[in-house]
Amino acid sequence: MFEAEILKRARTTSIAGVCRQLGLHWTTVMRLITHWVQESIDRRFRRKLRLIGVDEVSYGRGQNKYLTIVWDHEAGHVVWIGKGKEEDTLKEFFEKLGPPPGPPPGGGDHGHGPGVHQRRPPTRAPGGPCV
Numbered sequence: 001m002f003e004a005e006i007l008k009r010a011r012t013t014s015i016a017g018v019c020r021q022l023g024l025h026w027t028t029v030m031r032l033i034t035h036w037v038q039e040s041i042d043r044r045f046r047r048k049l050r051l052i053g054v055d056e057v058s059y060g061r062g063q064n065k066y067l068t069i070v071w072d073h074e075a076g077h078v079v080w081i082g083k084g085k086e087e088d089t090l091k092e093f094f095e096k097l098g099p100p101p102g103p104p105p106g107g108g109d110h111g112h113g114p115g116v117h118q119r120r121p122p123t124r125a126p127g128g129p130c131v
Helices: 002-010 015-022 026-045 087-097
Strands: 052-059 065-072 077-083
Touching: 002 015, 002 026, 015 026, 026 077, 065 087, 077 087
Parallel strands: none
Antiparallel strands: 052 065, 065 077
């Protein structure tokens, strides 16, 4: 499959290098990579998340464009990427995640301790990272 060859080369070569090797325009390669990344993230997003990390990275010339990246600390995988770096961007992640699960059937904590079945919103120290 030609798409598989493009993705294989993109893992070890720059986008410009893949374009030169295969005679493709950079937007073709980027669209394919973006589609593959989104499909991978959607598959991983369905997993149960217990401990996440959040980071903001800049990209592009002048670095005035940002992505917010959420990853599953336990599995070590990226589970969501959003454009932007503001609080509203992270709210998109929590909206996609849906409401937190209710207490387990039977009302007990099943030995997990308090707070396991609760989700707390991100907090940001003034001038610091989300915690």
